[in-house]
Amino acid sequence: MENKNQDPKIVAFVCNWCTYTGADLAGTSRLKYQPNVRMIKLPCTGRIDPVFIIKAFEKGADGVLVSGCHPGDCHYNAGNYHARRRWIMFHKLLDYLGIDESRLHFSWVSASEGKKFVDVVNAFTNKVKAKGPFKKYENINKEFVING
Amino acid sequence: MEEKIISKENLLKLCSDLLKNNVDIVTPGEKGYIKIKNESEISLNSKSKHTKASFKEYVFPKSEPIIYYKKNQSDVEIIEPKVEEKTTVIFGAKPCDVRSISILSKIFNWDYKDEFFNVRSRNTVLIGMMCEYADEFCFCTSVNLSPTSSDGSDVFLVPHDENTFGVKIVTEKGADLLKPYENYLSAGNSEKTKAIEASVKQPEKVFDAEKVRQWISGNFENDYWNSIGKMCLGCAQCAFVCPVCHCFDIVDEDYNYYEGRRMKNWDGCQFDMFTKHASGHNPRDDQSKRYRQRISHKFKYYPDKFEEILCTGCGRCSRGCPVTIDIKGIVTEINELAIK
Amino acid sequence: MDDIKTVAKELLTSGKVNAVIGYIRYGNDKRTKPFIAQKPEDVDKFVINNFILNNLAVYLTRKEVSKLGKVAVIAKGCDAKAITALIQENQIKKEDIHVIGINCNGVTKDFDIDFNSENIAGKCLNCDVRTPKLCDSLVGALADIPSGEDLKLKMIRGVEAKNAEERWDYFEDEFNKCIKCYACRQACPLCYCEQCIVDKSIPRWIESSATKRGNFSWNLIRAFHLAGRCIGCNECERACPMDIPLSLLNRKMAMIAKDEFNYDAGTDMNAPTLVGSYDLKDNEDFIE
Numbered sequence: 001m002e003n004k005n006q007d008p009k010i011v012a013f014v015c016n017w018c019t020y021t022g023a024d025l026a027g028t029s030r031l032k033y034q035p036n037v038r039m040i041k042l043p044c045t046g047r048i049d050p051v052f053i054i055k056a057f058e059k060g061a062d063g064v065l066v067s068g069c070h071p072g073d074c075h076y077n078a079g080n081y082h083a084r085r086r087w088i089m090f091h092k093l094l095d096y097l098g099i100d101e102s103r104l105h106f107s108w109v110s111a112s113e114g115k116k117f118v119d120v121v122n123a124f125t126n127k128v129k130a131k132g133p134f135k136k137y138e139n140i141n142k143e144f145v146i147n148g
Numbered sequence: 149m150e151e152k153i154i155s156k157e158n159l160l161k162l163c164s165d166l167l168k169n170n171v172d173i174v175t176p177g178e179k180g181y182i183k184i185k186n187e188s189e190i191s192l193n194s195k196s197k198h199t200k201a202s203f204k205e206y207v208f209p210k211s212e213p214i215i216y217y218k219k220n221q222s223d224v225e226i227i228e229p230k231v232e233e234k235t236t237v238i239f240g241a242k243p244c245d246v247r248s249i250s251i252l253s254k255i256f257n258w259d260y261k262d263e264f265f266n267v268r269s270r271n272t273v274l275i276g277m278m279c280e281y282a283d284e285f286c287f288c289t290s291v292n293l294s295p296t297s298s299d300g301s302d303v304f305l306v307p308h309d310e311n312t313f314g315v316k317i318v319t320e321k322g323a324d325l326l327k328p329y330e331n332y333l334s335a336g337n338s339e340k341t342k343a344i345e346a347s348v349k350q351p352e353k354v355f356d357a358e359k360v361r362q363w364i365s366g367n368f369e370n371d372y373w374n375s376i377g378k379m380c381l382g383c384a385q386c387a388f389v390c391p392v393c394h395c396f397d398i399v400d401e402d403y404n405y406y407e408g409r410r411m412k413n414w415d416g417c418q419f420d421m422f423t424k425h426a427s428g429h430n431p432r433d434d435q436s437k438r439y440r441q442r443i444s445h446k447f448k449y450y451p452d453k454f455e456e457i458l459c460t461g462c463g464r465c466s467r468g469c470p471v472t473i474d475i476k477g478i479v480t481e482i483n484e485l486a487i488k
Numbered sequence: 489m490d491d492i493k494t495v496a497k498e499l500l501t502s503g504k505v506n507a508v509i510g511y512i513r514y515g516n517d518k519r520t521k522p523f524i525a526q527k528p529e530d531v532d533k534f535v536i537n538n539f540i541l542n543n544l545a546v547y548l549t550r551k552e553v554s555k556l557g558k559v560a561v562i563a564k565g566c567d568a569k570a571i572t573a574l575i576q577e578n579q580i581k582k583e584d585i586h587v588i589g590i591n592c593n594g595v596t597k598d599f600d601i602d603f604n605s606e607n608i609a610g611k612c613l614n615c616d617v618r619t620p621k622l623c624d625s626l627v628g629a630l631a632d633i634p635s636g637e638d639l640k641l642k643m644i645r646g647v648e649a650k651n652a653e654e655r656w657d658y659f660e661d662e663f664n665k666c667i668k669c670y671a672c673r674q675a676c677p678l679c680y681c682e683q684c685i686v687d688k689s690i691p692r693w694i695e696s697s698a699t700k701r702g703n704f705s706w707n708l709i710r711a712f713h714l715a716g717r718c719i720g721c722n723e724c725e726r727a728c729p730m731d732i733p734l735s736l737l738n739r740k741m742a743m744i745a746k747d748e749f750n751y752d753a754g755t756d757m758n759a760p761t762l763v764g765s766y767d768l769k770d771n772e773d774f775i776e
Contacts, residue, residue, distance in 0.1 A: 050712055051685065051693045054705050058695075059404070071772070081766035084775070085749075089715045089763070091774060092744045093737075096647070097708060098656030107776040120776065136656050140700040144409055146216040146227055179731060200729050201667070210667045211697040284515040378524050378552050383674035385729050388667050401695055411697045414667065421687050435552050470675040470727035471542060472514050472521035472599075 008062035008128045012039045012121075013048045015068035017075040018110045025114030033118040034125040037065065044068065046079030050090045053104065057137045063103045063128035067120070070108040080108075102127060103134060149298075150323070151336030152315040156192065158332035159313060163187035163239070165329060172236040174206055181206065181238075191240040194280045194307050198462055202245050202391035203238050207268040208252065210388075214264065214398070215410040231267040237325070239275045240305070244288045244460040246276040247300040248391035254454040255394055264412070273325045276301030278348065285463030286351040287476045293461055296345040306341045314341040354476060355483035357447060357457050363486035364448040368440070372485065376478060377436020379471055384416025386442070386465035386475075392458050395422075417441050439473075447479065492562065492627045495588055496531040499560050505586050506557040509547050511540040519599040522547070526556070536562075536628055538603035541595050543721040545570035545677035548580050560586035560624075564595070565617030569719035569754030570677040572622050576757050577717075579680055589623025594633040598726065605634035610735070611722050613638050621755065640735050644743075647736060659704075665730040666703040668696060672710065672724035672734055678717050685709060711737035716745040716762030719754035 014020045020041045026033065042048055045068030056064050066087070074080045087106055095101050105124045109117045154162070163173060164187040173184050175191045181203040184190060216227040238246070249269055256262040256269075279288075279295040288294060298304035302322030306314035315333060317323050326333065387393040397415035402408035415422060418439070423432045432438045450458035459475070466474040496508045511520040512533040520539050524547070525531045545567050547553045563571060568589055574580045594603070594612035601607045613636055619626065647655055670686075673679045686694045686706055694709055695702035711734075718738040725734045745751045748771060751762045 051705075051709055054708060055693060058701060058705065071768070078766060081768070081770070082763070084770050084772055085766050086763055087775070088748055088771060089741065089744060090712060092748075093708070093712055093715065093741060095652070096655065096737075096740055097659050098650075098652045098654070100652055105776070106774060136653075140660065140704055141403075143700045144211075144213045144411075145403065146218065146407060146409070200731070211699050211702070379522060381546060381550075381671075381674040383671035383727065384669045385671040385727065388669040389729050397696065399689075399692075399696055401692075401697060411699070413697050414669075416669065419670070435550075468729045470671060470723065472519065474514070474521075 008036055010037045010063045011056040011061045012037045012065040013052055014039055014041055015045045016041050016043050018069035019067040021111035022109045022113050022117040026117050029114050031114055031118045033121045036125045037121050044076050044079035045083035062134045065105045065124055067107045067109050070110050150317040151338045152333040153336050154313050154315050154333050156311040160187045162329050162332050163190050173239050174203055175239045194277050197281055198464055200468060201389045204391050207272060208265055211411055211413045213409040214412045217408055219406045231264055233271055235271050237273045240277045242279040243276055243293055243297045244462040245391050246274045247293055247460045250300045251392050251456050252394055254456060273302050273321055275303045277305040280348055282349055282351045285466045285476055287354055288461035289351050289353045290355050291457045291459050291461040295348050306344055308340055354480045359486040360447050360479055360482050361451055363482055364444050373436040373440040376439045380435045380439050380473055381471055382418045382435050384418050385468050387416035388414055389464045389468055391460055492534050492536050493531050495625050495627055497528050500528045505560040508560040509544045510534045510562040536590055538595055543567045543570055543677050543723045549680040558584055560588055562588045563620055564590055564592040565620045566721045568620035568622045572757045573678055573719055573754040576761055587623045589620035589626045591628040591630045592618050593631045605636040608634050608636050610638050610640045611720055644736055644740055662732050663703040663707045664700055665732055666698055667730055668698040671727040675723040675727035711741055714738055715741040717753050718742055
């Protein structure tokens with residue numbers, strides 16, 4: 001995947017009940033946000049396997065956004081609590097392995113927080129833009145490419 | 149076979165010249181066979197222990213692309229990767245390692261000629277060295293090799309003393325490599341080489357490969373296999389460090405929707421997935437069946453087909469096995485069963 | 489204290505178990521291998537010394553072994569932790585096994601080396617389970633063990649002190665050595681999945697190629713799947729033919745579990761697992 005500094009690719013894994021609905025609200029409220037985010041809707045943050053995040057980086061994402069219901073709001077009661085515990089371990093592991101933590105962003109966005117969704121996306125997009133392409137991961141992706 | 153003598157100093161000069169001439173030199177190092185940058189890294193120690201992995205990787209890489217593809221509107225474009233024609237010298241390998249290339253080339257040139265292997269092996273010059281290391285896992289003598297065997301080497305070194313090496317020029321390829329550096333070599337002393345070779349401690353011959361082959365033929369369902377299958381953990385460490393195990397898997401990997409590659413990766417018969425069919429059925433559904441396959445392939449099927457034992461007796465599989473399943477011990481037991 | 493042979497023989501002759509998994513000497517005095525004794529006379533070969541490196545808990549979930557019925561297993565303190573974790577995760581039932589705990593006097597890093605302060609395994613240095621917490625019978629006596637330097641901990645501190653870029657480069661180089669033989673997985677008592685995520689091909693989550701990318705993902709996810717579960721027996725690292733320092737990952741994850749949740753894997757078979765449970769007060773200062 002080609003990446004220009006000003007056009008980072010961001011993958012967002014979001015929960016169906018809160019963040020995705022929040023994004024919907026942003027849309028119906030005619031709020032504008034930067035178009036770099038590709039959203040993938042999942043039933044619950046508990047369904048977001050960390051391997052998804054790794055896959056996104058493998059496929060050339062410069063940043064990954066993970067978002068779901070606020071604690072206590074989970075449609076399935078405890079999915080986000082389980083997810084939170086997993087993220088704690090996972091983001092520390094990534095940091096230990098030297099993956100820039102600022103390329104992975106976690107947030108809680110509820111169905112009524114269309115504005116917050118816009119803010120989160122814009123802030124994260126700007127942060128990733130400033131970082132530029134994810135060179136380290138590009139390097140390991142580059143092994144055995146065509147004519148290379 | 150022509151015989152020469154080279155001093156250590158000249159040997160290092162030779163390596164340095166080869167490196168200058170853009171030849172890759174691969175030598176046993178502390179952490180396995182390594183590509184050296186400087187001649188001082190060269191291994192001249194005939195008493196060293198076997199490296200954990202063999203140099204198989206340099207002729208048969210652990211992962212390599214065999215096809216690249218690009219999809220466009222209506223068509224698929226196939227790009228075939230070319231293996232670089234670059235001379236590689238494997239320097240100071242033990243006779244058991246060196247022998248692996250000629251064994252492997254039989255399977256890689258049997259019905260389909262594997263160009264990836266052939267280009268690499270054609271460009272590889274094997275400088276073997278007499279081996280003065282033998283532990284309880286070594287059994288080269290039982291598979292018709294020996295610590296002094298130059299079989300498979302292009303050039304074979306026999307250390308006369310710390311600073312002098314007898315040089316046997318075994319093949320034309322070896323002669324061609326050394327030709328430009330003739331002034332480093334002096335007239336040989338084959339008497340001394342013979343005397344030194346005779347003094348090397350040989351691992352004891354523990355089984356008769358032919359008897360083992362016959363026993364395996366008639367004992368497919370023998371209970372003996374179960375006793376090993378229970379202990380084996382089913383990793384493929386043994387196959388991956390083996391100088392002659394050559395099974396591979398082919399997988400497609402994409403870069404994106406339009407482009408991708410087809411990879412050839414090492415595989416091992418001890419994996420449950422190795423024989424699993426798409427239907428879910430697995431003909432080798434039990435570890436004992438998988439271990440039987442390993443032994444049978446090495447000591448029966450391959451000899452049946454190619455008249456060559458698929459084992460060089462290096463003992464790597466056993467040394468590295470997490471649960472110390474010792475192939476030498478197992479084949480020795482089979483030999484005893486065969487005699488009974 | 490009873491002798492291992494007496495205990496094992498009694499278990500087999502009385503029919504309490506059908507097999508005993510233990511260690512026998514192999515090759516020389518500084519090497520052992522696992523052995524499954526099914527007849528009382530087989531146990532005469534059993535040994536207990538400083539070279540019983542294997543974690544025999546790995547056999548308990550294997551179908552070739554569970555076929556044998558009720559088995560007894562010899563366990564060092566660390567191995568007993570693995571058994572506890574397996575019970576905790578409902579992989580085995582306490583009543584289906586008999587644990588012969590041993591008072592452990594430390595083991596070496598590898599075979600064929602002397603047992604001394606230099607060669608003692610890192611995990612033995614600050615061991616708090618020299619007498620296993622979980623056992624049905626206990627054999628052997630405790631003796632003083634040599635002290636040594638915990639080199640692996642020093643390495644972890646060394647990695648932590650690097651900046652992110654250096655850490656990446658370090659792990660990229662280490663993972664690059666991987667040949668995907670999966671010895672780490674197979675030697676691990678807690679890697680019992682019927683189908684490993686790396687073997688799943690539809691979709692293919694982790695590439696099976698031993699490329700930089702495939703190796704990075706595999707080693708990362710392996711470490712993550714053992715987060716809060718690894719009991720630190722270090723068998724993966726010993727099994728690795730390429731000498732990848734896997735304990736740097738596993739131990740770090742265990743340290744994170746301890747720091748964040750005060751959780752020690754394999755200590756309580758009735759406790760919920762770390763990632764299978766949650767606390768309303770879990771730290772969330774990294775979530776916006």
